[in-house]
Amino acid sequence: MQVKNICCIGAGYVGGPTMAVIANKCPHIEVNVVDVNRERIEKWNSDNLNELPVFEPGLSNLVKKCRGVNLNFSYSVGEKISNADMIFISVNTPTKKKGIGAGKASDLKWVEACAREVATYSKGHTIVVEKSTLPVRTAEVIKSILSEATISDLKNNATKTFDVLSNPEFLAEGTAINDLINPDRVLIGGDNGIAIDSLSEIYKNWVPNHKIITTNLWSSELAKLTANAFLAQRISSINSVSAICEATGADIREVSKAIGLDSRIGPKFLNAGPGFGGSCFKKDILNLVYLSDFFGLKEVSSFWESVVSxxxxQQHRISKLIVKKLFGTLTNKKIVVLGFAFKANTNDTRESPAINICKELLEEGAFLVIHDPKVSIKQINIDLNLKPLEISNRLESNTQTLEGKWSKAFDLEKSFIDADAVLILTEWDNYKHLDWKKISKLMRKPSWLFDTRSMIDPEEFSNTKINFWRVGDGT
Known part of the structure; x- marks a missing residue:
């Protein structure tokens, strides 16, 4: 089956970049990205490419090149589904907040809604591709809904048939475009060879054949969850060792280098920090926990749950340490927070370590001045559930009004004036090049820098009066 028209349901962090790359590499295919969120679609269609709802290096150039040619963003969901040969489901699958499996199982309401839309509007034979990260055997839910549409259409003497494939994404936010263009592997799970070949042919336009792996549906779904769980486990493992380093006088960077040179281990995901974040790691591990409990595998469940714990x-340890270093109280003390996104080169704050750490500092009475080059005031407001304080020079000196409040930093240099501490939470490159000697003169003494990302060389502080703490540094 030759695919000429693709519809992707979901214009978020997965759908937008993935379809932009497919459109760029497959100019012979019309690619339509649809979403019920009109504001999001309008941003994708904005003339100002800085307003795209997703920030990824290289993404705006692809959108500029392909949009209006063979890449379109629309909220006409039914129309685009009806014209599509292949439909990607790239919607959110949040953790359930209530009911059976609350706090662990994925809420599949959006996936089910997509399947029903496909069942209603599709025509002829359609290949449905799971792109969202989904629990094992979710394809059964989609197949069940689509099979009812097939039966209904046959009764009306029409032809409406479906194949369901699993094609999980393996993207790291901040490098998503490169991950799509130069993937480690493309995984396609299914039980129909013709459908699998149809999707494989799309990827073969730029991906070497040996990198395209085919499995059954269930292996593909489980492989995605397991990949994220293994990466998260490495982060929790190295963070646990960072605490031991601080207690014993070792240096986590030296330990990480030594063990990373072991070819059986490798150097990736061995950087200590404030903990993992993003839309997938925590959610996917909790999904494994729920799955293990469901099948009575209590020991397996406990193991993966410990990774999240x-x-x-680690996040609580950092906020607690800051309180301790600042004489046991943060009331009315000004802390400049550098970075709010869960990692550099993205504006995504989902499960960002900065959220819990900042909330705990606010509860201790600190006044936070938060800087991030890509995260908006609106998003920080949503994540902290606290409106920002509008700061004037006069109000700045009236410290009694600042307890437990926060403000966005617009002028980074001025933000350091009278600050008691600086906290680095996201590894943005521009934080590496700050003039700490100059900053030292602006801060209130005694002052501190807490570097949770190992970005700053301690030697830079030899001529300053700033006290320096670095994660995993016991020296």
Whole structure:
């Protein structure tokens, strides 16, 4: 089956970049990205490419090149589904907040809604591709809904048939475009060879054949969850060792280098920090926990749950340490927070370590001045559930009004004036090049820098009066 028209349901962090790359590499295919969120679609169609709802290096150039040619963004969901040969489901699958499996299982309401839309509007034979990260055997839900549409259409003497494939994304936010153009592997799970070949042919336009792996549906779905769980486990493991380093006088950077040179281990995901974040790691691990409990595998469930517990502990450990270093109280003390996104080169704050750490500092009475080059005031407001304070020079000196409040930093240099501490939470490159000698003269003494990302060389502080703490540094 030759695919000429693709419809992607979901214009978020997965759908937008993935379809932009497909459109760029497959100019013979019309690619339509649809979403019920009109504001999001309008941003994708904005003339100002800085207003795209997703920030990824290289993404705006692809959108500029392909949009209006063979890449279109629309909220006409039914129309685009009806014209499509292949439909990607790239919607959110949040963790359930209530009911059976609350706090662990994925909420599949949006996936089910997509399947029903496909069942209603599709025509002829359609290949449906799971792109969202989904629990194992979710394809059964989609197949069940689509099979009813097939039966209904046959009764009306029409032809409406479906194949369901699993094609999980393996993207790291901040490098998503490169990950799509130069993937480690493309995984396609399914039980129909013709459908699998149809999707494979799309990827073969730029991906070497040996990197395209085919499995059954269930292996593909589980492989995605497991990949994220293994990466998160490495982060929790190295963070646990960072605490041991601080207690014993070792240096986590030296330990990481030594073990990373072991070819059986490798150097990736061995950087200690404030903990993992993003839309997938925590959610996918909790999904494994729920799956293990469901099948009575309690020991397996406990193992993966401990990875999340350690991650939460690391975030709490950092905020607790800051309180301790600042004489046991943060009331009315000004802390400049550098970075709010869960990692550099993205504007995504989902499960960002900065959220819990900032909330705990605010509860201790600190006044936070938060800087991030890509995260908006609106998003920080949503994440902290606290409106920002509008700061004037006069109000700045009236410290009694600043307890437990926050403000966005617009002029980074001025933000350091009278600050008691600086906290680095996201590894943005521009934080590496700050003039700490100059900053030292602006801060209130005694002053501190807390570097949770190992970005700053301690030697830079030899001529300053700033006290320096670095994650995993016991020296």
């Amino acid at each position: 350690l991650n939460n502990w």
